[in-house]
Amino acid sequence: MTDTAAPLTDTDPAGDDLSANPLLSGATPIPFHEIAAEHVVPAFRAALERAQAELDALIAGEGARTYENTIAALDEVGDRLTAVTRPVSHLMSVRNEPDLRAAYETVLPEVSSFFARLPLNPEVWAAVKEYAQTDEARALTGVRRRHVDKTVRAFVRAGADLPVEQKKRVEELRVELSRLSTEFANHVLDSTNAWDLVLTDEADLEGLPDSARAQARAAAQARGVEGWRFTLQVPSYQPFMQYSARRDLRERMYRAYMNRASSGEHDNRPRVGRILELRRELAGILGFKDYADYTLEDSMAGSGDRAVRFEEDLAARTRPVWEREMAALEVFARDELGITPFEAWDVSYTTERLRLARYDLDAEVLRPYFPLDRVLEGLWELTRQVFGVQVRPRELREVWHPDVGFFDVLDEDGAQLGSFYVDWFPRESKRGGAWMGGLHTGGPRPDGWDAHLATVVCNVSPPDGDRPALLTHREVETVFHEFGHLLHHVLSRVEVPALAGTNVPSDWVELPSQIMENWTWERPALDLFARHWQTGEPIPEALFAKMVAARKFMGAWHQMRQLSFGTVDLDLHVRFDPSRDADPIVRAQQVMAQFSPYPRFADDHFITSFAHIFSGGYAAGYYSYLWSAVLEADAFSRFQREGLFSREVGRDFVDHVLSQGDAEDPAVLFRRFMGRDPDPEALLRRDLDLSLLEN
Numbered sequence: 001m002t003d004t005a006a007p008l009t010d011t012d013p014a015g016d017d018l019s020a021n022p023l024l025s026g027a028t029p030i031p032f033h034e035i036a037a038e039h040v041v042p043a044f045r046a047a048l049e050r051a052q053a054e055l056d057a058l059i060a061g062e063g064a065r066t067y068e069n070t071i072a073a074l075d076e077v078g079d080r081l082t083a084v085t086r087p088v089s090h091l092m093s094v095r096n097e098p099d100l101r102a103a104y105e106t107v108l109p110e111v112s113s114f115f116a117r118l119p120l121n122p123e124v125w126a127a128v129k130e131y132a133q134t135d136e137a138r139a140l141t142g143v144r145r146r147h148v149d150k151t152v153r154a155f156v157r158a159g160a161d162l163p164v165e166q167k168k169r170v171e172e173l174r175v176e177l178s179r180l181s182t183e184f185a186n187h188v189l190d191s192t193n194a195w196d197l198v199l200t201d202e203a204d205l206e207g208l209p210d211s212a213r214a215q216a217r218a219a220a221q222a223r224g225v226e227g228w229r230f231t232l233q234v235p236s237y238q239p240f241m242q243y244s245a246r247r248d249l250r251e252r253m254y255r256a257y258m259n260r261a262s263s264g265e266h267d268n269r270p271r272v273g274r275i276l277e278l279r280r281e282l283a284g285i286l287g288f289k290d291y292a293d294y295t296l297e298d299s300m301a302g303s304g305d306r307a308v309r310f311e312e313d314l315a316a317r318t319r320p321v322w323e324r325e326m327a328a329l330e331v332f333a334r335d336e337l338g339i340t341p342f343e344a345w346d347v348s349y350t351t352e353r354l355r356l357a358r359y360d361l362d363a364e365v366l367r368p369y370f371p372l373d374r375v376l377e378g379l380w381e382l383t384r385q386v387f388g389v390q391v392r393p394r395e396l397r398e399v400w401h402p403d404v405g406f407f408d409v410l411d412e413d414g415a416q417l418g419s420f421y422v423d424w425f426p427r428e429s430k431r432g433g434a435w436m437g438g439l440h441t442g443g444p445r446p447d448g449w450d451a452h453l454a455t456v457v458c459n460v461s462p463p464d465g466d467r468p469a470l471l472t473h474r475e476v477e478t479v480f481h482e483f484g485h486l487l488h489h490v491l492s493r494v495e496v497p498a499l500a501g502t503n504v505p506s507d508w509v510e511l512p513s514q515i516m517e518n519w520t521w522e523r524p525a526l527d528l529f530a531r532h533w534q535t536g537e538p539i540p541e542a543l544f545a546k547m548v549a550a551r552k553f554m555g556a557w558h559q560m561r562q563l564s565f566g567t568v569d570l571d572l573h574v575r576f577d578p579s580r581d582a583d584p585i586v587r588a589q590q591v592m593a594q595f596s597p598y599p600r601f602a603d604d605h606f607i608t609s610f611a612h613i614f615s616g617g618y619a620a621g622y623y624s625y626l627w628s629a630v631l632e633a634d635a636f637s638r639f640q641r642e643g644l645f646s647r648e649v650g651r652d653f654v655d656h657v658l659s660q661g662d663a664e665d666p667a668v669l670f671r672r673f674m675g676r677d678p679d680p681e682a683l684l685r686r687d688l689d690l691s692l693l694e695n
């Protein structure tokens, strides 16, 4: 067990009273209720000091190099440090108070720099290499073999083996890339905030629902202006594009949105080219053909070219359905809405109107059938039947907010596997969105089972007076999704924490989460939990039929959109060569045009605000959203065939996927579960309306 080692206070010099510092207590459960801003700086510095001392001891290394005193010891340096820092970074997401943030920001750079320097430390690298050449290392098999190989590769990828001059250049490139991507993100943010549309005549709001009007009214009041204020933030922009009946205003919003950060003081155009150029240089120095090959070396796709082929294949299969959807949309716009010629700013609006005409399905009508407590009971029941896992609530005082719940996860025989916190509802000081976060990665250890610990955080609709929390179907999917990540974490049986749980390639990590969403679309699974909160009635058959019918609506359009982003991303990181090719902005427009019904739809500068790939960690990795979707749809088809609640299929999924982390090549894990390689057919069948191809 790495996190619960002796408290740091034993070795620490006098000064701050570290013995009373809850971050250093090593106590379980983590005393979240006691952690305050004043604990952060002294705890982080004490942990850093200890980490440095441990690193020095590792380098000095008495006796022969072994897995334990070199590889495992190196992992433990990092694990013990993050055991102190992670509870605080978690609090930054769920209890982001000014004094806590100030303290965190004071010491965060010191922690980041410790981890950044690690793979460039020549003495640590020498120790790792020395071990890798021992007979013991050569004889390793299984997960330890994989881990040593990956550790060696991590040093090489960081540039540890390069001559001094090139090493210096690599560092320069990383520093500049990091600066450029921060600037890129800031410019997107600033240009998003620099624009608004203030309407003072209520007639201009035609088509907008009450919620969008109220939000815009509040936004205007907050600014001290008259009327209704719309912005380029997604919660304001999206409903406007979906509902506003005013074409002229939609056009203004659309053009402003698509041209963010592409002119004036927030212009990202020069940054796009520069980032691509530096990434290419970095990949070249490190011995890769292009930046995609460098980034994807350890992914399931393995190389940029393979990811490109994946996108091309899926696009070719999606295109015929997409063409029919677009044609139907254009006809509906012309005949029913009088819109002609069809333009990019008409797509969302027309889609919404066509959805209404065809399905008359309002997401709100399903809410009464999804009270959160019942949804959870159903989810636990499903998990018990399929995966043989029991979830049991436990009273816990040591939490960061009274809303927070705590659960234990037990196997079929009642043995404890791990625990998790849940935090469901929005709060002022809480980050938006939903996520699962590991607090401790356990698993089998020489002295027995080390329990996993994690958090599941969402922002679903809260209770209202006497009414319980009632979820939309999308929110139910989100809860299932995050619980899938949780299962991946707590069911891990991998002995090496660095390769355990969700520490897997990014094109594999969404398989366990996304697959869970499928059950929320199956009647027998819904019947476990979807009951009207007042009458106890299940979802009426007619309503369920509508829900299922609407599921594939514009499915190809959504898929092509994802494919367009993934293709642009890969094109810029694989094929585009800044030293040879024209402007990357023009290049991106050319690629996007292939995914548009008319080339003019791609005339804008969306690439200058494509933060995913220029500042968000998805560079050459956007394809992984759909890659994961192919895997989960395909894997779920086995449950559909052999039984939605099949314990046998569930056991296979636990044995080959959920418990395995990155212990083996994910392609091998997938093959063990399915008996073959992934097939995109299941995704196409599930998400696209293939009947459109019949006439």
Ligand SMILES: [Zn+2]
Pocket: 481, 485, 510, 513
């Ligand atoms: Zn996810």
